[in-house]
Amino acid sequence: xxxxxxxxxxxxxxxxxxxxxxxxxxxxxxxxxxxxxxxxxxxxxxxxxxxxxxxxxxxxxxxxxxxxxxxxxxxxxxxxxxxxxxxxxxxxxxxxxxxxxxxxxxxxxxxxxxxxxxxxxxxxxxxxxxxxxxxxxxxxxxxxxxxxxxxxxxxxxxxxxxxxx
Amino acid sequence: xxxxxxxxxxxxxxxxxxxxxxxxxxxxxxxxxxxxxxxxxxxxxxxxxxxxxxxxxxxxxxxxxxxxxxxxxxxxxxxxxxxxxxxxxxxxxxxxxxxxxxxxxxxxxxxxxxxxxxxxxxxxxxxxxxxxxxxxxxxxxxxxxxxxxxxxxxxxxxxxxxxxxxxxxxxxxxxxxxxxxxxxxxxxxxxxxxxxxxxxxxxxxxxxxxxxxxxxxxxxxxxxxxxxxxxxxxxxxxxxxxxxxx
Numbered sequence: 001x002x003x004x005x006x007x008x009x010x011x012x013x014x015x016x017x018x019x020x021x022x023x024x025x026x027x028x029x030x031x032x033x034x035x036x037x038x039x040x041x042x043x044x045x046x047x048x049x050x051x052x053x054x055x056x057x058x059x060x061x062x063x064x065x066x067x068x069x070x071x072x073x074x075x076x077x078x079x080x081x082x083x084x085x086x087x088x089x090x091x092x093x094x095x096x097x098x099x100x101x102x103x104x105x106x107x108x109x110x111x112x113x114x115x116x117x118x119x120x121x122x123x124x125x126x127x128x129x130x131x132x133x134x135x136x137x138x139x140x141x142x143x144x145x146x147x148x149x150x151x152x153x154x155x156x157x158x159x160x161x162x163x164x165x
Numbered sequence: 166x167x168x169x170x171x172x173x174x175x176x177x178x179x180x181x182x183x184x185x186x187x188x189x190x191x192x193x194x195x196x197x198x199x200x201x202x203x204x205x206x207x208x209x210x211x212x213x214x215x216x217x218x219x220x221x222x223x224x225x226x227x228x229x230x231x232x233x234x235x236x237x238x239x240x241x242x243x244x245x246x247x248x249x250x251x252x253x254x255x256x257x258x259x260x261x262x263x264x265x266x267x268x269x270x271x272x273x274x275x276x277x278x279x280x281x282x283x284x285x286x287x288x289x290x291x292x293x294x295x296x297x298x299x300x301x302x303x304x305x306x307x308x309x310x311x312x313x314x315x316x317x318x319x320x321x322x323x324x325x326x327x328x329x330x331x332x333x334x335x336x337x338x339x340x341x342x343x344x345x346x347x348x349x350x351x352x353x354x355x356x357x358x359x360x361x362x363x364x365x366x367x368x369x370x371x372x373x374x375x376x377x378x379x380x381x382x383x384x385x386x387x388x389x390x391x392x393x394x395x396x397x398x399x400x401x402x403x404x405x406x407x408x409x410x411x
Contacts, residue, residue: 040290041217042365046372056373064217065210072209082198089206110394111377161194 019083020153022146026090027077029140033116034070041067047114051100052107069093080156087147094141098134105130225362228310236367237281238309241273245409247280248383250371253301253321254288254328257396258380262322265399278406282314285368287379288328297332300355302364304338307354308347316345385409 037044045063049056073093076086101113105128113133153159227235237248247269251258272278284305286298301321308317320341326332333341335355342351354360371381382389382397389405391397397405 041213041220042368043287043290045217046287046368046377049372049375050377052375056369056375059372060217060369061214065213068209068213069206072205076202076205082195082202085199085202089202158194158198161198162191 015150016152016154019147019150020155022143023077023080023083023087023153023156026087026140026143026147027074029143030070030074030077030090032074034067034072034074036116037063037067037114038071044114047112050109050111050114051104052109053100053103080153080158083147083153083156083158084151087144087151091141091144091148094137094144098137098141101130101133101137104128105134223362225366226359227363227366228306228360230309230312231306233281233283234370235363236370237283238306238314240280240282240315241276241278243272243276243278245278245406246385247272247278247406248283248381249280250283250285250376250379250381250383252285252288252298252379253305253318253325254291254298254332255379256325256328259322259325261380261382261396262319265397265402266319268399268403272406277410282318283367283371284318284364285371285379286364287368287371291328292326293329293331295331295334296361297326299361299364300335300338300358301332302367303358303361304335304342304351304355306360306363307351308342308345310354310360311347311351313342313345313347317342317347320345 037047041064042060043063044067045060048054048063048066049059051059053059054062070093073086073090076082077090097113097115104111104113110128112128113130115133115137147153151158152164228238231237232239233248251262269278269280273280282305284302286296286302288298289296292298305314305317305321308314324333324337324341339352339355342355376388380396382402384402384405387405387409389397389402391401
C-alpha cells in the first residue's frame with residue numbers, strides 16, 4: 001500500500017455515514033410531508049387539483065394515494081431496505097413535484113405548492129414562493145442522488161441482510 | 166504439482182466459491198428487497214385509494230330547497246346569476262361580506278341578480294379538528310331548509326371564529342340559529358349533522374369546477390377577481406354585474 005491510496009480510503013470509510021444521514025434525512029422529509037396530508041385526503045386532492053394538470057376525478061385519486069405513498073417511502077428509507085431503489089423512486093417523485101411547481105409557475109398560477117401543507121389557492125396577498133419551493137425540492141433531490149450513487153448505509157436492513165457490520 | 170501449488174490452487178478455488186456465494190446472496194437480497202419495496206408501495210397506495218373510495222359511499226341528504234345540482238341556495242330573482250362560493254371560516258369571505266354584502270343585497274332587492282350561495286368547507290384543517298367549516302356549512306343548509314339562509318349566513322360571519330381556533334360548538338351554532346328565529350327542526354338537523362355530508366359534496370362540486378380558493382365569485386359563469394388574484398373591490402364586482410347585464 002503506498003501513500004496515494006491512504007486518502008481515498010478515508011473518504012471511502014466516510015461515505016456510508018454520509019449516505020446514512022442522507023437516507024434518514026430523506027425519510028424524515030417524506031414522513032413529515034405525507035403525515036401532514038394524510039389527515040385530510042380531500043384537501044390533499046384539492047391541492048393536486050389546484051395545479052390544474054388533471055381532471056378533478058384523477059386529482060382526487062392522486063391526492064388520496066400520494067400521502068400514503070410518501071409515508072410508505074419514508075418508512076422504507078427509515079429502515080433502509082433496497083436503498084438504491086427507494087432512493088430512485090424518491091428521486092422520480094421529487095422530479096415530478098419540481099415539474100409540477102415549474103409548470104404552475106410558468107402558467108402564472110397563484111397556488112400553495114401543497115408540499116408541506118394542504119395547499120390550495122393563495123388568497124389575500126399571500127404570494128407563491130415557487131423559487132424557494134423548487135430550491136428545497138432540489139436539495140432533497142441531492143440527498144436522493146447521494147443514495148443512488150452510494151447506497152451503502154449504516155443501520156440499514158440492507159446491511160443486515162448482507163451480513164455487513 | 167508440488168504441495169505448495171496445490172494448496173494455493175485450492176485456496177484460490179475456495180475464494181472464488183465464496184465470492185460466488187456472496188454475489189449470489191447479494192443478488193437474492195437485491196431482488197427480494199426490491200420486491201418488498203414495490204409491494205409496500207402498492208399496498209400503501211391501495212390503502213389511500215380504498216379510503217377515498219369508501220368516503221364517497223356515504224349517503225347525502227340534499228336540502229330540497231337547494232339549486233344548481235343541489236349545491237347552492239338561491240336568493241333573489243334577477244336575470245344575472247352570481248355564484249358565491251364561501252367558507253364560513255374564511256376571513257376574506259367575511260371581508261367580502263362586509264365590503265360588498267350590502268351592495269349585493271341591494272342588487273337582489275332591485276331584482277338585478279340571483280345570488281347562489283355555495284357553502285363549501287375547505288378550511289376544516291383550521292379549527293383544531295372540530296371541522297368548523299363543515300359544521301357551519303351543514304348548519305347553514307339546515308337554516309336554508311327553514312327559509313333563513315341569508316339571516317344565518319350573516320350571523321355566522323358576525324360570529325366568525327379566528328382561523329386555527331376551535332370555533333363555535335354545535336350548541337353555539339344552534340344558539341346563533343335561534344337568535345335569527347330558527348326553531349327545533351334546525352336544532353335537530355345540526356345535532357344530527359344531517360347536512361354535513363352534503364357540505365362535503367358541495368366542496369367536491371366546487372373543486373370539480375376548477376376552483377381552489379374562497380371566496381370564489383362568479384358572475385354569469387365568469388370568475389371575478391381583483392388584480393393578481395386578489396379579492397375584487399365592490400366597484401370591480403359592480404362592473405362585472407353591469408357587464409353581464411350588457
